Amino acid sequence: MLMFSLIGISSSCNQQEVKKDNETTKNPSGYSTGAVLWQQHSAEYEAMCYQAYNIGERRLDELVDTSKFYEKPLAVVMDIDETVLDNSSYNATLIKNALKYSKKTWLEWTAMQSADLVPGALEFIQYARSKNVEVVFISNRMEAELDDTYQNIIDLGVDTISKSNFYLKSSTSSKDERRAKVSDKYDVILLFGDNLGDFNGVFDDTTVIERKKHVKNFRPLFGDKLIILPNPMYGEWEGALYNHDFSTSSDFKDSLRMNALNIFSIED
Numbered sequence: 510m511l512m513f514s515l516i517g518i519s520s521s522c523n524q525q526e527v528k529k530d531n532e533t534t535k536n537p538s539g540y541s542t543g544a545v546l547w548q549q550h551s552a553e554y555e556a557m558c559y560q561a562y563n564i565g566e567r568r569l570d571e572l573v574d575t576s577k578f579y580e581k582p583l584a585v586v587m588d589i590d591e592t593v594l595d596n597s598s599y600n601a602t603l604i605k606n607a608l609k610y611s612k613k614t615w616l617e618w619t620a621m622q623s624a625d626l627v628p629g630a631l632e633f634i635q636y637a638r639s640k641n642v643e644v645v646f647i648s649n650r651m652e653a654e655l656d657d658t659y660q661n662i663i664d665l666g667v668d669t670i671s672k673s674n675f676y677l678k679s680s681t682s683s684k685d686e687r688r689a690k691v692s693d694k695y696d697v698i699l700l701f702g703d704n705l706g707d708f709n710g711v712f713d714d715t716t717v718i719e720r721k722k723h724v725k726n727f728r729p730l731f732g733d734k735l736i737i738l739p740n741p742m743y744g745e746w747e748g749a750l751y752n753h754d755f756s757t758s759s760d761f762k763d764s765l766r767m768n769a770l771n772i773f774s775i776e777d
């Protein structure tokens with residue numbers, strides 16, 4: 510099924526397109542092998558996604574009275590990648606081809622419209638729609654990816670959502686502005702995401718320590734208004750380890766990861 514042009518590993522792929530990381534002999538995505546295997550093969554990953562969406566359905570039951578008139582229509586806001594769509598095949602392809610993430614390969618991947626569904630997402634969306642709750646997507650996929658993203662989602666059975674409900678990225682990665690626009694139109698009752706920036710801008714571009722401090726402050730909202738999905742493969746958690754600078758060499762990022770490991774002393 511995968512027609513990704515970078516997938517033929519060495520035999521059929523165009524070597525000019527395979528931009529290997531010159532700064533290291535190591536596979537620049539190799540460190541994420543465990544994370545990708547976990548997302549693709551652990552039943553625990555699926556159980557966590559079901560857990561998140563089960564909580565979402567329960568919250569809809571608690572929050573939505575279908576006989577009541579609401580001044581503003583109700584909506585749930587959902588991120589797309591690793592919240593509704595599972596892109597682990599893209600990350601697996603990077604590992605197998607010893608590539609690091611690039612916009613070019615990412616756009617090739619999204620143009621294929623081949624991402625799978627995150628377990629439980631479709632059923633949750635259908636449940637929300639059955640209660641007349643609008644589903645709005647706020648994603649940092651680029652606006653240019655809208656048609657392919659929309660088609661990918663429609664093909665997976667999410668066929669009750671208008672294209673105008675997709676708020677993709679134009680210039681800024683922070684989702685605050687788009688969340689404010691959606692809140693002008695709707696009463697947002699739940700937010701779903703795999704990255705804390707999907708919930709609030711205080712999490713944007715901040716340190717590991719600050720992120721954890723904010724999470725503590727937000728604690729009552731998790732499982733209440735904010736529903737988080739697992740994503741071990743990438744996210745702001747990783748950016749925070751690199752001071753949000755992905756432009757440095759793979760070797761340097763590797764050293765930052767190694768230095769970040771909390772260890773205990775082994776005595777002889």
Ligand SMILES: [Mg+2]
Pocket residue numbers: 588589590591592702703704
């Ligand atoms: Mg995401």
